[in-house]
Amino acid sequence: MIDKTSPIPIYYQLESYIKNQIEAGFILPGENIPSEREYAENYGISRMTVRQAINSLVNEGLLYRKKGSGTFVSEKKIEQPLQGLTSFTEDMQKRGMTPTSKLIHFEVIPANSFIANELKISEYAPVYEIKRIRLADGEPMALETNYLSANLVKGLTEEKVKASIYSYVEEKLGLRITHAEQMIESVRATDDHEKLLNIEKNHPMLYIQRNTFLHDGTPLELVRSVYRGDRYKFQIKMERN
Numbered sequence: 001m002i003d004k005t006s007p008i009p010i011y012y013q014l015e016s017y018i019k020n021q022i023e024a025g026f027i028l029p030g031e032n033i034p035s036e037r038e039y040a041e042n043y044g045i046s047r048m049t050v051r052q053a054i055n056s057l058v059n060e061g062l063l064y065r066k067k068g069s070g071t072f073v074s075e076k077k078i079e080q081p082l083q084g085l086t087s088f089t090e091d092m093q094k095r096g097m098t099p100t101s102k103l104i105h106f107e108v109i110p111a112n113s114f115i116a117n118e119l120k121i122s123e124y125a126p127v128y129e130i131k132r133i134r135l136a137d138g139e140p141m142a143l144e145t146n147y148l149s150a151n152l153v154k155g156l157t158e159e160k161v162k163a164s165i166y167s168y169v170e171e172k173l174g175l176r177i178t179h180a181e182q183m184i185e186s187v188r189a190t191d192d193h194e195k196l197l198n199i200e201k202n203h204p205m206l207y208i209q210r211n212t213f214l215h216d217g218t219p220l221e222l223v224r225s226v227y228r229g230d231r232y233k234f235q236i237k238m239e240r241n
């Protein structure tokens with residue numbers, strides 16, 4: 001499979017080969033790949049070349065290294081479309097995964113000036129502050145903090161937010177969620193994320209802020225989420241006008 005006479009660089013050939021092996025399911029997520037020495041000996045190439053191929057796959061996120069135990073195949077990333085306003089519950093169910101939430105914090109607090117401004121309510125008006133770990137098939141994916149006006153979203157309880165906020169708002173309150181603005185930034189995992197999401201410190205994360213609105217423009221929620229960067233990628237279709 002390595003053709004030394006080819007103009008294609010050897011590291012790149014090895015990289016494609018390992019990629020194909022993963023895609024074809026010969027090496028599964030969580031399993032480790034052969035060592036640098038094994039690749040070098042089996043294919044008669046230098047360890048430097050092997051390292052270059054592996055580094056490139058680590059940078060791409062397809063492989064990850066664990067100190068002292070080798071290099072492993074990463075879990076497949078969840079490809080999240082950015083068009084369409086959906087909830088975590090819907091996103092996971094669509095994929096055939098089971099969504100659950102672990103409630104960390106649920107409190108009604110007086111809105112500070114920032115939250116009041118985002119939700120277009122008066123300062124000190126009551127807002128729910130809800131912090132949940134969102135899990136897919138039992139695996140923590142994101143940490144989410146929602147702020148919603150308690151005068152708008154009446155009767156929200158701990159039980160209800162452990163299920164789905166959107167389905168409570170739509171099905172029980174009959175409110176129409178129609179649009180949102182979302183911003184995505186890259187951040188590093190903090191101590192809090194490390195503990196709650198079971199990941200390493202400094203792990204790459206995606207910070208997402210969403211402002212969601214009802215059909216008449218009333219702000220429904222301000223959401224600050226931190227998603228695992230190793231498990232998510234976002235996809236959007238674009239058209240040139």
Ligand code: GLP
Pocket residue numbers: 086087088089090144146161163164165166167210221223225
């Ligand atoms: C996603 C969004 C959040 C939204 C949540 C509602 O996770 N990033 O902004 O609040 O969905 O999810 P659910 O209806 O499952 O509670």
